[in-house]
Amino acid sequence: MSTTTLPSCPQCGLNNTYPDGDLLICPDCAYEWSPHAEAIADEDNGPRIIKDANGTPLADGDSVLLVKDLKVKGSSTVIKKGTKIKGIRLVYDNGD
16 A cells, blocks of 8 residues: 555544554554444444444444443453553444
């Protein structure tokens, strides 16, 4: 991927982005995102989009900063507020 074909940052809109593995990074606002993010189709509700606390759509491979303590499912472990999680994987639970 050459620098002329890289998209602008979806967070701040600047063109100063660069690839880092499977992610694209904006050095101006430190936003990281996956260029291959696809919406997962939900049979009943159309495309399913997961958003963060600021309303920005999330995709597999994104990095997030926790805004509150997170209990780990199936464990007594708690991940503390303020922890940066890199390379998230979105899991769609249908509630069954």
